[in-house]
Amino acid sequence: xxxxxxxxxxxxxxxxxxxxxxxxxxxxxxxxxxxxxxxxxxxxxxxxxxxxxxxxxxxxxxxxxxxxxxxxxxxxxxxxxxxxxxxxxxxxxxxxxxxxxxxxxxxxxxxxxxxxxxxxxxxxxxxxxxxxxxxxxxxxxxxxxxxxxxxxxxxxxxxxxxxxxxxxxxxxxxxxxxxxxxxxxxxxxxxxxxxxxxxxxxxxxxxxxxxxxxxxxxxxxxxxxxxxxxxxxxxxxxxxxxxxxxxxxxxxxxxxxxxxxxxxxxxxxxxxxxxxxxxxxxxxxxxxxxxxxxxxxxxxxxxxxxxxxxxxxxxxxxxxxxxxxxxxxxxxxxxxxxxxxxxxxxxxxxxxxxxxxxxxxxxxxxxxxxxxxxxxxxxxxxxxxxxxxxxxxxxxxxxxxxxxxxxxxxxxxxxxxxxxxxxxxxxxxxxxxxxxxxxxxxxxxxxxxxxxxxxxxxxxxxxxxxxxxxxxxxxxxxxxxxxxxxxxxxxxxxxxxxxxxxxxxxxxxxxxxxxxxxxxxxxxxxxxxxxxxxxxxxxxxxxxxxxxxxxxxxxxxxxxxxxxxxxxxxxxxxxxxxxxxx
Amino acid sequence: xxxxxxxxxxxxxxxxxxxxxxxxxxxxxxxxxxxxxxxxxxxxxxxxxxxxxxxxxxxxxxxxxxxxxxxxxxxxxxxxxxxxxxxxxxxxxxxxxxxxxxxxxxxxxxxxxxxxxxxxxxxxxxxxxxxxxxxxxxxxxxxxxxxxxxxxxxxxxxxxxxxxxxxxxxxxxxxxxxxxxxxxxxxxxxxxxxxxxxxxxxxx
Numbered sequence: 001x002x003x004x005x006x007x008x009x010x011x012x013x014x015x016x017x018x019x020x021x022x023x024x025x026x027x028x029x030x031x032x033x034x035x036x037x038x039x040x041x042x043x044x045x046x047x048x049x050x051x052x053x054x055x056x057x058x059x060x061x062x063x064x065x066x067x068x069x070x071x072x073x074x075x076x077x078x079x080x081x082x083x084x085x086x087x088x089x090x091x092x093x094x095x096x097x098x099x100x101x102x103x104x105x106x107x108x109x110x111x112x113x114x115x116x117x118x119x120x121x122x123x124x125x126x127x128x129x130x131x132x133x134x135x136x137x138x139x140x141x142x143x144x145x146x147x148x149x150x151x152x153x154x155x156x157x158x159x160x161x162x163x164x165x166x167x168x169x170x171x172x173x174x175x176x177x178x179x180x181x182x183x184x185x186x187x188x189x190x191x192x193x194x195x196x197x198x199x200x201x202x203x204x205x206x207x208x209x210x211x212x213x214x215x216x217x218x219x220x221x222x223x224x225x226x227x228x229x230x231x232x233x234x235x236x237x238x239x240x241x242x243x244x245x246x247x248x249x250x251x252x253x254x255x256x257x258x259x260x261x262x263x264x265x266x267x268x269x270x271x272x273x274x275x276x277x278x279x280x281x282x283x284x285x286x287x288x289x290x291x292x293x294x295x296x297x298x299x300x301x302x303x304x305x306x307x308x309x310x311x312x313x314x315x316x317x318x319x320x321x322x323x324x325x326x327x328x329x330x331x332x333x334x335x336x337x338x339x340x341x342x343x344x345x346x347x348x349x350x351x352x353x354x355x356x357x358x359x360x361x362x363x364x365x366x367x368x369x370x371x372x373x374x375x376x377x378x379x380x381x382x383x384x385x386x387x388x389x390x391x392x393x394x395x396x397x398x399x400x401x402x403x404x405x406x407x408x409x410x411x412x413x414x415x416x417x418x419x420x421x422x423x424x425x426x427x428x429x430x431x432x433x434x435x436x437x438x439x440x441x442x443x444x445x446x447x448x449x450x451x452x453x454x455x456x457x458x459x460x461x462x463x464x465x466x467x468x469x470x471x472x473x474x475x476x477x478x479x480x481x482x483x484x485x486x487x488x489x490x491x492x493x494x495x496x497x498x499x500x501x502x503x504x505x506x507x508x509x510x511x512x513x514x515x516x517x518x519x520x521x522x523x524x525x526x527x528x529x530x531x532x533x534x535x536x537x538x539x540x541x542x543x544x545x546x547x548x549x550x551x552x553x554x555x556x557x558x559x560x561x562x563x564x565x566x567x568x569x570x571x572x573x574x575x576x577x578x579x580x581x582x
Numbered sequence: 583x584x585x586x587x588x589x590x591x592x593x594x595x596x597x598x599x600x601x602x603x604x605x606x607x608x609x610x611x612x613x614x615x616x617x618x619x620x621x622x623x624x625x626x627x628x629x630x631x632x633x634x635x636x637x638x639x640x641x642x643x644x645x646x647x648x649x650x651x652x653x654x655x656x657x658x659x660x661x662x663x664x665x666x667x668x669x670x671x672x673x674x675x676x677x678x679x680x681x682x683x684x685x686x687x688x689x690x691x692x693x694x695x696x697x698x699x700x701x702x703x704x705x706x707x708x709x710x711x712x713x714x715x716x717x718x719x720x721x722x723x724x725x726x727x728x729x730x731x732x733x734x735x736x737x738x739x740x741x742x743x744x745x746x747x748x749x750x751x752x753x754x755x756x757x758x759x760x761x762x763x764x765x766x767x768x769x770x771x772x773x774x775x776x777x778x779x780x781x782x783x784x785x786x
């Protein structure tokens with residue numbers, strides 16, 4: 001904070017919403033409707049008791065924590081869990097020097113009808129030197145707190161305009177009772193739509209707003225929402241010192257623009273480092289009208305709104321150089337078209353799990369036949385994966401155990417066979433596991449790299465036969481890892497293959513290492529040789545969260561898989577089997 | 583080494599896609615940037631990105647050839663910025679071992695999306711560069727040494743390469759297995775020499 005005028009402003013100039021940096025990046029807050037979970041329930045005649053809700057946030061009269069300029073606010077949304085802990089759901093972008101921010105980045109949450117879902121919002125002033133880093137990687141304790149607000153999700157959903165204004169509160173020392181401003185939360189149900197439009201915008205003859213140089217224009221697109229004005233949906237990058245700017249492609253989903261007939265407000269601003277962006281001109285066009293502009297090679301005039309006279313028509317014009325309507329297939333489109341998901345299972349046989357004869361062991365063989373922690377995890381997780389695996393045949397391995405030949409193996413066949421590692425169904429995994437437990441002595445160290453490499457090898461074989469397959473390696477472990485560097489190397493090497501790694505943690509160990517592998521904080525995994533993971537392929541699920549009822553096993557397991565799958569197929573422009581090329 | 587190995591070449595399609603978080607002296611880059619790929623002293627430049635600052639997007643495709651007689655083990659990628667005076671200054675540099683897109687997990691014709699850490703002349707992190715590399719699946723018979731995943735030579739190599747981080751002994755095994763492929767022996771041996779950098783780091 002402070003010194004915003006002299007500091008780095010780059011951070012405030014990037015495009016927000018609808019522009020993708022890498023072809024393989026996964027969608028962040030705007031994660032698509034998770035149809036995988038839905039499908040699982042529906043196929044069993046159950047209907048999931050939730051729907052996906054998208055929240056738009058805007059603040060007004062926030063307090064000023066910067067000395068020489070205004071606050072640079074960002075909002076973070078949490079869900080308060082049963083035990084009172086806060087689970088982060090999503091973050092908005094940072095808006096520069098603005099006490100009345102309208103955040104563009106939306107936050108998606110699933111609305112469960114039967115549960116009381118308490119949402120907690122924290123608003124922060126983000127320090128200037130963090131403006132250029134992805135918001136997900138920001139450490140919140142380094143930022144200035146601007147206040148918090150709480151509400152229950154159903155409270156928003158039952159209002160006629162589906163929005164609620166909350167007063168921000170905060171503890172700023174004794175006797176300090178300041179007005180901290182308000183936070184407006186607007187909710188909308190997400191729609192499972194496949195249409196995406198990509199447009200290239202250009203402007204010509206924009207008015208000059210700067211004294212000593214030319215304007216630094218950017219375009220902001222907002223959708224008009226009934227009863228509550230306009231909600232910004234996307235913003236282009238800032239082109240410095242240019243009255244005829246050409247912008248990078250803007251990609252809008254139907255979720256963002258509503259329908260092709262919904263009027264959109266397209267405003268062109270002169271970027272100002274004080275946060276006081278000056279309006280150059282605006283125009284109102286629906287997506288259908290933008291398409292027509294492009295087809296007929298017409299231009300739209302910007303107008304300047306005026307209170308007294310009619311709106312003043314400006315010389316400045318908006319041109320749509322390219323308009324492309326695409327179909328963005330969903331996870332289910334791929335799966336139902338015959339794209340196969342293939343699961344592989346690897347079970348931790350390291351000594352850190354405890355002696356199987358000891359009842360405190362995670363591998364305890366209970367004479368009464370009660371399931372141990374691993375067996376519980378296998379049956380619960382197995383039910384979900386065998387639903388999505390078309391042939392129910394799983395290669396199954398163990399790692400970190402001393403096999404009958406006296407050697408410690410980091411990828412032995414669970415069924416004990418020297419050739420052929422496949423087992424059939426949950427029963428097959430359970431039988432092979434029971435068998436292995438009797439024949440394999442728990443040892444160490446805990447290395448994931450061998451099973452990850454074996455899985456990567458299987459996944460790479462499908463590439464050369466060009467078969468529509470995607471692989472998921474399920475590692476069931478107590479989470480104590482000996483060789484972090486080797487694991488990172490293996491995961492980075494496998495990150496460009498049609499493969500995801502799902503780590504299920506049993507027991508109550510410290511899962512910090514697993515959280516690092518699950519690169520959800522926004523930083524990408526890096527190998528010791530300097531190669532960076534192409535995409536996030538790891539998801540970590542602690543069983544204790546499932547058993548405490550905080551999240552269902554289906555939801556937990558399938559939370560990231562659809563996104564990881566889509567990042568793979570979309571980056572390679574792979575379509576569902578038999579679908580026309582887009 | 584066999585006679586034809588000195589003349590063997592592969593055509594590559596390299597796309598210089600983008601970079602993230604480019605920094606000079608820990609400060610974000612605000613200048614115009616471009617990316618350079620060098621194979622065996624042959625240099626190809628991307629076009630200049632004028633909008634992205636420290637997050638440039640080039641999306642520039644380059645067709646080139648890679649000699650595979652063992653003389654080239656790395657492709658180097660370097661990102662530069664252009665000063666207002668028109669000079670080129672380096673931001674950071676990355677080496678791509680050719681085993682990352684050839685002879686490893688991916689068959690020919692597979693579009694490899696690869697990302698690397700850029701480091702400046704002092705070895706400090708200066709960003710991430712994203713590229714894609716495709717080895718064109720032509721060239722007749724020679725293909726089988728690289729693409730067929732069923733042949734043990736190509737499959738075993740990457741797997742063992744992984745193991746070298748934890749078990750030095752396996753490393754030895756790998757050399758023998760690689761060397762057993764007659765015509766590729768020289769190549770296989772040399773390629774792997776690039777690997778122990780990481781191993782040394784991990785074992786220390």
